[in-house]
Amino acid sequence: MTVPASEVAPRKVAFLGLGVMGGPMARHLLQAGHHVTVFNRTEEKARRWRDAYGGVVAASPRQAAEGADIVLACVGDDKDVESVALGESGAFCGMGKGAIFVDHTTASAAGARRLYEQAAGRGLHAIDAPVSGGQAGAENGALTVMCGGDEEPFEAFAPVAKAYSRAITLLGPAGSGQLAKMVNQICIAGLVQGLSEGIAFGERAGLDMTKVLGVIGKGAAQSWQMDQRGATMIEDHFDFGFAVDWMRKDLRLAIDESRQNGAMLPVAALVDQFYAEVQARGGGRWDTSSLIRLLR
């Protein structure tokens, strides 16, 4: 389902993790009129965020979660999610019965299922909800949110997520959001490598690649990546966008999952190796489209 952009009643929410994604997401929640309490591992960052935008800083995930209807997290990986959700100072200990834990971290499907079970054991709800759209999407409130979990808490959470997202969809039971995000990254891996090989080939053949992409970008070779990254690839400009380090983390999750479900990922696994070479060349923070540098 897609939630209409109608008025949303203000809710008490907690946001755990104020990184390049979480920071702007929490800001959008505040600006949409919600009551936002934030927690960040480095507290100084949370205080700077509060001084800039407002809201309340909590000393622990548990404290942030107390009295919140919805607790949202956007941290690094499975381990970070567990550390903000579980344990004595974790959010689960502070949440009241029926409250919803939403994990925006891109992490494993198995971890999402475990968290769902642990939440259920305490009378809580958990939704895995990784996002796509990158830093720009977070800043512009235009993320896509892919959810796994139960319908009732999803319906309660979705109107709140409108503050920072353009589309939010429930894709199936716990873990389905993470799996859908993996599908997204697998598609992109092959796609960007194909685009890179095409542009690098055309350059070596002496073609005016701006002209060529203008023509083939209207047909069967068209892609979002060609539309949005073709020009910057031609300019050899990669100091922006979705970083290679993040892409490698996401591809590792997909490759790990494929060991469980038996899927074959010959090109995604190869492209993951190419990204290792981009990292070795110092490009961990370059945009994913920097694959073309290996071909120049």
Place this chain on the structure above:
Amino acid sequence: MTVPASEVAPRKVAFLGLGVMGGPMARHLLQAGHHVTVFNRTEEKARRWRDAYGGVVAASPRQAAEGADIVLACVGDDKDVESVALGESGAFCGMGKGAIFVDHTTASAAGARRLYEQAAGRGLHAIDAPVSGGQAGAENGALTVMCGGDEEPFEAFAPVAKAYSRAITLLGPAGSGQLAKMVNQICIAGLVQGLSEGIAFGERAGLDMTKVLGVIGKGAAQSWQMDQRGATMIEDHFDFGFAVDWMRKDLRLAIDESRQNGAMLPVAALVDQFYAEVQARGGGRWDTSSLIRLLR
């Protein structure tokens, strides 16, 4: 440049090769009011075409070309192009000074340059002009035409090509059309393999892939192939579209060219091998998106 769809003065044209692409292209020329003489290696096919649509059947490419302003060819490969253009019964012998030979065949850039030189030696013009859009594009008159050659004959030919194309662009000197078509196919190879791996992974993970593509198809993983082929890939339906046999021919041209220009095509070359396996499974006539069958 893109030619406006305004009225075009009727020209005397010849069309060589009435296959799945050439047949409908020649028909569009006729329906646009041009005087069309056709040649086909199997003459019976040319007669059937004439009986259905009109025009005149010639006994040789040379006879078809006599008195024509523009001679168009759409045949199988370099050898077929040479056989309709050169030699005693070839079109070049029938064409008058200043006439234009347009080759719509997907073939090598070196062959296109050779033909250009041979045409120039006789006071003729040659343009390499491979198309994209497939059989459906030919039938609907919606092809994209990528041209290499000189500007003057291009300007004369482009209004005529409007009969069967939506976009026609001069990309550079002789061979540039062929090279641009190779770029197109290289991009598609990686893209379709990525899409196949993504969908097959999602299926094994138990996701509702129609739902998932509906979500990720609005973001950074979007492509023409996902939009147009995602549903048929999910349905395992490949009895249509752009055939694997044709794709392998086109990838061979790109890989051969890369041996000359030094471009690296690690994924395009790998996907070419996957297509060999699709052929071995009897899928030579299946759509290019049938790569996913190797992953199921």
